[in-house]
Amino acid sequence: MNGAQMHALVERLYPLCRSITGNGVRRTLEIVGEHIPLEIFEVPTGTEVFDWTVPQEWNIRDAYIADASGNRVVDFQQLNLHVVGYSTPVSARMTLEELRPHLHTLPEHPSWVPYRTSYYAPNWGFCLAQDTLDAMPDGEYEVCIDSTVEDGSLTYAEHVVPGQVTDEVIISCHTCHPSLANDNLAGIAVAVALAQSLDNPYYTYRFLFMPGTIGAITWLARNHERIGKVKHGLVLACAGDRGQLTYKKSRRGDADIDRVLRYVLRERQHKVVDFSPYGYDERQFCSPGFNLGVGSLCRTQYAGYPEYHTSADNPDFVSPQAMEDTLAVCREAFSVLDRDRRYVNLSPYGEPQLGKRGLYDSLGGRSDAKETQMAMLWVLNFSDGEHSLLDIAQRSGLPFDSVAAAARALQGASLIKE
Template identity: 40%
Template structure:
C-alpha cells in the first residue's frame, strides 16, 4: 500500500500543525447548540463536510448529508419531531435573568417544550437540574422521547434561589414534519476489494468538547489522511450520526450491506484528552477490530481495556445481538470516567491539540496495521538462503537472527501479520518492507487477506 512507514513519518513531521488544526475545528464547532435533530446538527455537518473538502481533488464530494422524516420507524424506534429553540431563561423574584440559554446552551433541558408563565419556587424547583457532587458544573440533561421542560444550573446557583414568583420562558418548537440528519462518506479501495472498514462517531451534544467534538474532528482528519494514501486495500465508510437514534436509523437503512461488507469497525468517542488510551471490546472480544485495536493501543500511555459490559456509545447498536458487527469503541479517557463528563466542565480546556493529535495518529496506526495485515506461508522448505539474495548477512558475527528470518520462521499459514508482530514486539505496519522483500523473491505466498 505505498510506503506505510513513510506515511507515518510525514504525519510525525507535521504533528503540531495537524494537531492545532484539529483543535481549531473543535473550537469552531463548540458554540453551536446541537441536538439529535435540528439546524445546529445540520450546520455542524456542513462544517465537517467543508473541512473534508479542503483535501482537494475536485469532483462530487463523497461526504453526503441525508435526512429521515420525523415519524419514520427505525426498528423499534420512531424518529422524533425536529427540535428548535430561539431563547430560554428564568426571571427571579429579584428581576434577575438566570439560566440564560443565549449565554450557555446547556442551561436548557435539551428538547424542552415551550412555556411562558409565572410560578412559585416550589413548582419551578421540580424542573431544575443540578449536581451536588459537582457544584460548579451545569449538567447536560435531555428528554428526547417524553415531552417536558426544564432548566439546568450549577448547584451553587440553585442553593441561592429564594421563595417567590419566577417567570419561565422557553421559545422552542417540535416540528412533526421535520427531519433527522446524518452523514456518511465512503473512501474507495484502490484494489477492487469490496470489504469495508467502518468508522462511526456522533455529533449531537451541545457545547461539550471531549465527549462530543473530539470524535468527529479526529474522524474527519482521519478521512482526509486516508485520501492521501496511494493505495488502500479496504473501502472506508465514515458515519456521522446523532448518538443512539442516529446509529439505529443508519443500521435500518444499511444493515444487510454492513453485515456483508464490514470487516472491522470503530466507534470514536472522547478522544481529545491526554490522560489515557482506552478500548471497549466487542461482546466476545474476538473480532479483527478487537485484535488490531489492542495490538495498536497496548503500549500507549495509560492504556486501559474494558469488556463490552462497559459499553456506552454507538457500539451498543453495532454490536447488538441481531446486528452483530465487528465493532469496538476507541477512547482516550473512557466516557463516564472523567468527572467533567456530560457537564459544562467538558469545555475546550479539557481537550488539547496534543490529545487530539495523539488520537489521530493512533487511528492512523490502526488503519495501517489493518492495511498491512494478511496471512502468509513460507514457500520453501527449511530456511531459504537469504544471503544470496542480499537479505541476510554473509559474515557470521554471532548476531541475533535478523527480523526477516524471524518473520519467515513464523509464516506457517496460520499466524497473520498481527500475530507475528505481537510475538516480535513490533507494530504490524513495521513489517511492511520485510514482506515486500520476501514476496519479491517468492519466499512467501499470501494465502488470506
C-alpha cells in the first residue's frame, strides 16, 4: 500500500461518524477488513473492565440547529463534528440564550469547528464555528439530535500476523475519532499498510483497532493472560501530518522498542520525548501494573498543532508522502527489532580463526579492513549473552544490516548461538 493508497483509505473513512462505540466503528472496521482480515470483538454494555464499565452504545442518525425559517445553520449531515460525541437525544425549540451553554466554539480559530465528547456524563451539545455562532440572530431555534444511548456493545478488532515465535509485538491505533484525518485515520492507514508488508516475521504481530482509553482498557482486561507474551509494542497516531516524526518512549525508557526507534530515527530529523502519562493508549499499556515496552510514534505530537481536534484536521491536512515516511520508519524499525537478538560466542577464548572457515581475507597487512570482517569481529567479541546485535551496531558504528549479516554468517559457521 503506497502513500496514495493510504490517503485514499483516509478519505474513504473520513465521513463516518465514529465514537467509542456504535455503527460508525463497525463500518470503519468493515472497510479496514477489505484490506486485511480482521477478527471483530463485541463486548456488551455493562462488562466490568478493571476500574471501568463498558458504557452503553451510542448511535446517531441526524442532528441540527434550524433557524426560524427552518434553515439548518448547524448540520450533522454536513460534518459529524457538529455534535458533541455521545449527545443524548434532543428535540426542542429554544432561544439562542437557552441554547448557548450547549454550544462549543474555538474563538481563536473562528472558522473551525471543535471536536468535543461527553462519554460518561449524560449531556448534549453542538460544536460550531465561531463565525457561525456570531451570525446567529437571537430568537428561537429548532434543536434536534436524533441519537440513541442504549445497551449494546463496544466493538474492536484484531489482525494477527503469525511469527516464528509466539512472543508478540502489538501495534495499536484508536478508532474512536469521527471526521479527523490525522488523528487517527492516518494512523489506521499506516497500520493497515504495515500489516500488509510483514512477511514471515520473527515475532507475532498483533494489530489492534479499538477506541481510545476504554478500548485499550477493555482489551487489556480481556487479554490479561496474554500480556506476558507482549514483548514490544507501538501506538500509532497522528501519522500523516507534514511535521517531523516524534517518538515517545515507553515508561521504561530503555525498552528494546525505545532503542530500536531511536536507532532507526537517528539519521532523520526527528524528536524523541520521554514517556508521560497522557496522549494515546500508551497510557494504558504503560500503566504501572503492565509497564509494557510500548512506545508511541507520531509525526507532530498530540495537541502540538492548531488543527488538532478541529475540523481543520481533514484529509488535506495529511499527505501521502508523510504516511509513506511513517510507514518506512515502522518497517525499518520492525525489521531491526525482528533481527535484534543476543548471541553467545562458542569460541570465546581469543579470536576463532575465521580464515580457515573462509570468513577472512588470507592476505594480511592491509589497513583497510573490510566492513564484513570487522562486523564479524565485533559480533564475536560482544556476543556474551548481554549485548544484542543492536548494541553491537551502536557500539561499533557499523550498520545494523552488516552486523546482522555477520551474525548470520557466524551462526552458519557454528561460532555463535542464540
